[in-house]
Amino acid sequence: MACLKILLFFLFMNISFAQKDTIFQGQHLRVGEKLESANKEFRLEFFSLDANKTHYIGIFYNLPSNMTLFPGDDRPVWVANRDNPIQYASGNTLTLDDGGNLKIFYRGDSFIMLSSYNVTSRNASATLFDNGNFVLVELNTNGSENKTLWQSFDYPTDTLLPGMKLGRNVKTGQIWSLTSWISKDVPASGSFTIGIDTNDIDQLIIWWMESVFWMSGRWGNETFVNVPRVSHYEYVNLNFVSTEDEKYVTYSVSETRTLSRYVMDTFGFIKERGAAGPFGVCFYKPSAGCVVTEESIGCSIRNDSWFKRSPNSVSGNRFRFANNNMSLFDCKRQCEKNCSCAAFATVTATRTGCDIWSNVSILNSVESDVFILADERDLVPIRNRNSTDVPSTVSLPPDLAPEPSPNSTSGSSKGTSRKWWVWLIAASGLTPFVGFFALCYFLHGKGKAKATALLLLNQTANISKKRKIDKKMSHEVQLYSLESLAIATDNFSPGNKLGEGGFGPVYKGEMPDGQEVAIKRLSTSSGQGLLEFKNEILLIAKLQHTNLVRLLGYCTQREERIIVYDYMHNKSLDFFLFDINKKELLNWDTRFRIIEGIAQGILYLHKYSRLKVIHRDLKASNILLDAEMNPKISDFGMARIFGTQESEANTKRIVGTHGYMSPEYALRGIVSTKTDVFSFGVLLLEIVSGKKNNSCYDSEHPLNLIGLAWELWREERALELIDATLIESCSRDEVMRCIHVGLLCVQDYAKDRPSMSNVVSMLMNDTKQPPPPPERPGFFIERGDQHAEISEEVVRYSINGLSISELRAR
Incomplete structure (x- = not known):
């Protein structure tokens, strides 16, 4: 019986593999089977990317099926037959034959040779190791390793793992380089390759179709010149040998x-791990080392152009390239090199091949994604009113263009009336070209001249169009790529998360040049959305004041809605003001400076900016503090733009935060500058007292902070409102002045509240006459009113520097 078991064991060895991480000679790895490295870090198996039409052998990180992945974690790190896909079949096998050769068998006796060595029979094995390397070795007669015959690390595809080499062996000519896939569904060799410089310079080069695309710069100080050592890559140790x-x-x-x-x-x-690494980024904001030549661009008017994705099909003059192995990037570059190209798209379902169009018309029927050249319709104009310090146009993708204003009919009519002379000038400018086309027609024949004329006409029209765009886009906020922001935040890691508001999470980031930024990312579950996003970008880009947060840029790639700001080192006001320990860091001088800065910022919005802006969501969490504790007003997603002659308006969409909204706005939807004045009054009382307005300050009755301040004022005990931590540091005159102004700002009737100009004058004690006595505040509940109720909300405080208001349905 024992002999029978031994016989069966050896027979089984010839059919399958004895160890889970190793194939011995005569064994096969079949479809559905896999090798797993000793500690189950990696697996090797057959896989398909196109609904079981083609088969590849690949190595993967061996992740549990229920594990949460970063983008790309489930893709192979190595593909054996990337340029030789085989037809999908259950009979395909990976075999180590008697001669010690690794082969992929398919369709019976057909095979792809991965390694070719002649070794003594049954003296070879191939093992998958925990570093991801698949190694073929020759064995001694006692089973020990004699020498390495072949390893997957010597033939990398598009992925570099820890321990792999990127360079070359000068003696043997072995080259270790990475080459991109054609598309995310086709692992065949694409048009980008990275490797060591062939000119004996100690640097890395990225080639695109054999042309230099990016250079790392020379190695020195444990990095490359064009690869800064930023904090989020401290866990990576680069080594040049x-x-x-x-x-x-x-x-x-x-x-x-x-x-x-x-x-x-x-x-x-x-x-x-799915995000762009610290080097090789040459789009939107190219990194150091990027090489842009006339040969790679072709058409000079496309240097700053960009294309928008459209889910609709298009019509027009189309040209299809015969090469179906072109990637989406290759197709884009072909379009950029042709001045008459207005759109491009890949041909196949796996995003390869290339079609380009001129004279594009968008159809309603949905076909496949087409990328269309942006034109003037994709720019969002904002009228420049008597100022030249801020750009008059912000470049935004077309799906972010604001809805037309109800008061814009006159402007539109005016624009229409001008069209006849604009077309007249354009026609005059094109007259020489028309004459030239006619000459070509007679000299070179109808067919050739027609094609030449069409091409030149398209180029001329596009040049004219591009000049208009360039003029409008000469000053604009930065358009960031999603990859660059993922780098800055270490893939939006929880460790970089600063806080979260109604808009979504906010992350701290560090750009390649070392600049610290705050990155606000719209959450899919957010009650806010596209309207607030574009509103904030349009407004902050147009407003410049020392007490307003500075917008650096935005990102709309892959359905993302992301805004990038200056990073505020001291987070937000509520982080200090309502914390029993941290509030001691806010002495009276600091608090009074914050009050003054907020007032100056609101005054700028109401009176001195080119746009008359009502913020509508002023609160402690939307006041950011820089390294010197200077206040910066943030979150303009709810803001409302007024005409210079408008004083108030009605809105059906009431947004904001309980406790900061004025009565007329919360109850009737009436918004005006006095809406912000009320919110500022609440903020002022909170800063003086260190208390939240939404809390209750009476054990028997619902008395909020406004009510408490009013009661103390009437009883001439207003100084009792002051935060206990300020007793030693405050100026009593300034405190009384702030409480007085705060109560004037929160009066029930909007007409009784002062303007922000008067508020600033009163705070600075610049008025010749003392302020009038305050009247009854809004949302004040008398102590004797037993049936009154105050709506309370759970307040979420930002730990970061950028908090967002919550939308509240009414």
Whole structure:
């Protein structure tokens, strides 16, 4: 019986594999089976990316099926037959034959040779290791390893793992480089490659179709010149090795870092776990080392152009390239090089091949994604009123264009009336070209002249169009790529999260040049959306004041809605003001400076900015504090723009936060500058007292902070409102002045409240006459009113520097 078991064991060895991480000679890895490295870090198996039409052998991180992934964590790190896909079949196998050769068998006896060595029979094995390397070795007669015959690390595809080499062996000619996939569904070799400089310079090069696309700069001080060592890559240890035989780059990671990989993306990005890595970013805001030549661009008018994705099909003059192995990037570049190209799209379902169009018309029927050249309709104009310090146009994608104003009919009519002479000038400018086209027609024949004329006409029209765009876009906020923001936040990691509001989470980020930023990302579950997003970008880009937060840019890639601001080191006012320990850091001088700064910022919005702006959501969490504790008003998603002659308006969409909204706005939807004055009054009382307005300050009756201040004022005990931590540091005159002004600002009737100009004068004690006595405040509940109720809300405080208001249905 024992002999029978031994016989069956050896028979089984010839059919399957004895160890889960190793294939021995004569064994097969079949479809549905897999090799797993010793500690189950990696697996090797057959896979398909196109609904079981083609088969590949690949190595993957061996992740549990229920594990939450970063983008790309489930893609292979190595593909054996990337350029030789085989037809999907259950009989496909990976085999280590008797001669020690690794082969992929398909359709019976057909095979793809992965390694070709002649070794003694039954003296070879192939093992998948925990570093992701698949290694074929020759064995001694006692089973020990004799020498390495072949390894997957010597033939990388698009992915660099810790311990892999990127460079070359000078002695043997072995090259270690990464080459992009054609598309995310086709692992075949694409048009981007990264490797060591072939000119014996210690630097990395990214080539696009054999042309230099990006250079890392020389190695020195443990990094490359064009690869800054930023804080979120401290866990990566780059190493450059240069000997007589080899020159290569490798990297290692800290033990706490898992699933690390660098991937050459189809657009030339070097990605780290789905986000663009610290080098090779040459789009939107190109990084150092990017090489842009006339040869790579072709048409000079396209240097700053960009394309928008459209889900609709298009019609027009179309040209299809015969090469179906072109990536989406390749197709884009072909369009950029042709001045008459107005749109491009990939041909196949797997995003390869290329069609380009001129004279595009958008149809309603949905076909596949087409990228259309942006034109003047994609720019959002904002009228410049008597000022030249701020740009008059902000460049935004077309899906962010604001709805037409109900008061814009006159402007539109005026624009229409001008069209006849605009067309007249345009026609005059084109007259020489028309004559030239006619000459071509007679000299070169009808067909050729017609094609030449059409091409030149398209180029002329596009040049004219682009000049208009360039003029409008000469000053604009930065358009960031999603990859660059993912780099800055370490893939939006929880460790970089500063806080969260109604808009969504806010992250601290660090750009490649070391600049710290705050990155606000719209959550899919947010009650706010596109309207607030574009409103904020349009407004902050147009407003410049020392007490307003500065907008740096935005991102709308892949359905994302992200805004980038200056980072505020001291987070927001509520972080200090309502914390029993931190409020001691706010002495009276600091608080009074914050009060003054907020007042100056609101005054600018109401009176001195080119746009008359009502913020509508002033509150402690929307007042950010910089490194010197200077206040910056943030969150303009709810803001309302008024005409210079408008004083108030009605709105059906009431947004904001309980406790800060004026009575006329909360109850009747009437919004005016006095709406912000009321909110400022609440803020002022909160800063003086260190108390929240929405809390209750009477054990028997619902008395809020406004009510408490009013009661103390009437009883001539107003100084009892002051925060206990300020007793030693405050000026009693300034405190009484602030409480007085605060109560004037929160009066029930809007007409009784002072303007922000008067508020600033009273706070600075610039008025010749003392302020009038305050009247009854809004939302004040008398102590004797037993049936009154005050709506309370759970207040969420920002730990970061950018909090967002919550939408409240009425």
